[in-house]
Amino acid sequence: MGNQTTWQETITNGRFGGKTVIVTGAGSGIGQATALRIAKEGGRVIAADISKERLDSLVEENAGLDLVPVPGDISTEETVAAVLTAAGGRVDALANVAGIMDNFAPIHEVDDELWDRVFRINVTALMRLTRAVVPLMLDAGTGSVVNIASEAGLRGSAAGAAYTASKHAVVGLTKNSAVIYGPKGLRFNAVAPGPTITGIVANFGSQMAAERLGPLMQANIPTPATAAQLAASITFLLSDDGTNLNGAILASDGGWSAL
Template sequence: MGNGSAWQEATTPGRFAGKTVIVTGAASGIGQATALRIAKEGGRVIAADISKERLDDFVAENGSLDLVPVSGDISTEETVAAVVAAAGGRVDALANVAGIMDNFAPIHEVDDERWERVFRINVTALMRLTRAVVPLMLEAGTGSVVNVASEAGLRGSAAGAAYTASKHAVIGLTKNSAVIYGPKGLRFNAVAPGPTMTGIVANWGSHMAAERLGPLMQANVPTPATAQQLAASITFLLSDDGTNINGAILASDGGWSAL
């Protein structure tokens, strides 16, 4: 299994030079690490997040980088429009990172409110922003989109029913889009993280995961990765380094999916 503590980040200067990239969930965790890496590699980042305070702090702490903050609920058309407007009519790449967890509840314990919230943030928001950005990419004849899925999109033992279903939906959207838009010069891929040290919203404790998902799954969970490690996987697919990769689901999970 991989060991996140032994990994050292190495950016590639200029890889995103001259490119405008939208990153959601940019105020913390994987989204922040992704936004930071792209900006350090020369990109102009439209950094979107629901937390204005955390987003403003992030931008202030990195004043030398080209970070354009847009705060708001990305599942609303209003915020989607604000994000696209901030991009100024050109979007070279999009990283759909924002997401929330569930409470590891099986389907007979899922309430409508939690189900709808998980799908609104994890699936509907992703769909709406992508829907708004794709016409700009089609006009340019090029573009790259990376969606953050999850091990829960590949297996049934990584989360509750709502989150698992939502991440399977993300993978379905990714593959369909790769097929539809690939011939037109656009690439759609997804990264499926395993356990990761992030700021994802989750109202649950480790005892609940252990109780509901069982000792076998818990015994096989690898050492959690860092947000920077996931950012490395995302930016690889997002950049021209992944030029021949379309419709792929990259399991960035320390080998968990190989078990």
């Protein structure tokens, strides 16, 4: 009954009214669209991003919204601590959006630097921030986490070896967390975007990948979505509207995963 009351209250107060929500990668693309949608629906957003300039612009251009900027590398414990400090001891929801792409290299062409960087941002950063937030949610007996996976977390034909492996890891972390923390009132879900119009650059750095994956993508990839469309999927799962969803991997991909 407690969840039902919360859901009824959001009808009049906005889905995120009175809630504190952390959004990583909030300076641009999907993260920015998610942060803005949450703030416009009444939430207090702790907006984390590597770029102080982008965060400053976000806050300046949206002075009427409750946006708290936290610049820094979210894969470091220092930035994680800064985010938790800004949240002030309460976190109702977390959107792990920050991520980077690889160069489509297959495994025999992957160098250690690329592998480590992709996993540090896409997996380790997500793990560290979630690890810091979960105790607060456990104390409250409620909380919602949405991770950004990818079509590359569902299939092997959407990116290179490093990115594909990292997003499969995100799917695994999401499902494991849903199983472990569901009985405690916490929900963990993921959104798997298809092609999306963002600032992330994805170029073929491998001739082998271009020859193999290029034709598959040209034949199958749907029209790219906007960041706002992805934000709609994320905020649905993040909010109490997703009350009965836990461990779900939502393919927000224009039907690509159905092919």
